[in-house]
Amino acid sequence: MEKKSYDFELEKVKKLIKERGARRVGLQLPDGLKTVATDVAAEISKDTGTEVIISGNSCYGACDIDEKLERIVDVLFHFGHTENPFRKSVYGKTLRGKPVLKGKKVFFIELRSGVDIKPVVEKAVPEIKGDTVGLVATVQHVHALKEAEILLAHFGKKAIIGKSRLKYDGQVLGCDFSSAMVPCEEILFIGSGAFHPAGLALYIGKRVTAADPFTTQISIYEAEELRKKRYLVIERALDAKSVGIIIGMKSGQFNLGEALALRRKAIEKGLNAYLIAMDEIKEEKLLGFKIDAFVNTACPRVAEDFVHFKKPVLSAEEFEVVLGERSWEDIF
Ligand code: SF4
Incomplete structure (x- = not known):
């Protein structure tokens, strides 16, 4: 991806920085645009006289605000997504040790493409x-x-x-x-x-x-092909004796209530169930646990990725099929 393919709205960004009197600015870009992050940071820093900090963490969606970075900057620009209406903070709204600037702190820059469709x-x-x-x-x-x-x-x-x-x-x-x-x-x-x-x-x-x-x-x-793959994952989890319920710790993916409820249900069905908190779900991280199957309560978009994991990783609904609480036809 190239910087010129998208509208970074840098004039608007600089105006917002000046209006808010911000001195330290955070930038968050999707992984595919990290290559232009330094150009964007250099331009903002030069034209506004601010200290710019680029988030080096992965950034999958609007629910994925780098909240640790948010806590140490005056304003954070999150590129590539619209504001997530479902955002819940993992860390809470209080900025410890720093005065909270009035009003909004995170701004979403949508990165509209100029490419002819x-x-x-x-x-x-x-x-x-x-x-x-x-x-x-x-x-x-x-x-x-x-x-x-x-x-x-x-x-x-x-x-x-x-x-x-x-x-x-x-x-x-x-x-x-x-x-x-x-x-x-x-x-x-x-x-x-x-x-x-x-x-x-x-x-x-x-x-x-x-x-x-x-x-x-x-x-x-094709829907049928993809659904068949999910069905095979559910089938592999039917014999599981132990299950790890994954709590996504990224802002906006955090759903402790659902994870706790799923663990209770699993225990009622005689399974050993554990709660596992993690930022990113990677196969090598899961393989370290003595657990037969996992349930993902974080971002659902990676279900397709999990198909290739050695141990089954299910969505909450798929896990309810395993527990016998709903039918396969209910979810798909
Ligand atoms: S939960 Fe996943 S799919 Fe939804 S906005 Fe976040 S990263 Fe995107």
């Missing part, structure tokens, strides 16, 4: 089998959905841009596909990476054509 939408058309598609995008391309809708109409395809619980209609997150719940035969996703289209196919249960405007690559995700 027309070539990739035209390329996607022959892959769309049905006449009606649900049209969705990540926030970087959400402003281009209307244009895509008009373009699809030229090819005789009716596109529906669904209402979303998020900031924009048609917008999707790896944990929120509300905008794809529209009467359609299949989904056209505009954006990069596999997480969103795989999640859409898995949870919405429809074929997804993913169109990446940066690479103009088209990929197809």
Whole structure:
């Protein structure tokens, strides 16, 4: 990814810094944009005279605010995501040892893409089998959905841009596909990476054509194939005697209540159940535990990643299938 592909809104950033009288500024960028982080930091520091600290931690979504960095800066700019309406703080709102600046401290810069979506939408058309598609995008391309809708109409395809619980209609997150719940035969996703289209196919249960405007690559995700993989993971967990309930410690992924409730249920069913708090779920970290299966209460978007783990990692709903509390058909 290149800096020029996105609108970093640096004039707005500098204005906000000056207005707030900030002296120390934090920057958080998605991993794919870490290569331009130093350029952004240098420009901000030079033009505002501030001390800029770049977060070196991973950054997966708006729920993933670097709260430790937030505590030591006057203002934090989080690039690449819209504000997460579901944000819960792991650390609480009090900034220990520092006066709290009045008002908002974290600002979200959406990084709208300036790339033309027309070539990739035209390329996607022959892959769309049905006449009606649900049209969705990540926030970087959400402003281009209307244009895509008009373009699809030229090819005789009716596109529906669904209402979303998020900031924009048609917008999707790896944990929120509300905008794809529209009467359609299949989904056209505009954006990069596999997480969103795989999640859409898995949870919405429809074929997804993913169109990446940066690479103009088209990929197809079939719901049945993905669901079968999840079913095999559930099957592998049926014999588990011990289970680790993972509590995500990243801001906005923290769900202690759900983890405690799942542990109680597991114990009632005669399982040995343990609570494990972690920032990032990595296979090598899980393998160290003498535990047969794990349940993820953190970010759900990585379910597809977990398929390849040696030990099964389930979602809360999938674990309830293992416990016999709901049926497979209930979740998919
Ligand atoms: S929980 Fe996961 S999918 Fe949802 S916003 Fe956070 S990183 Fe993205």
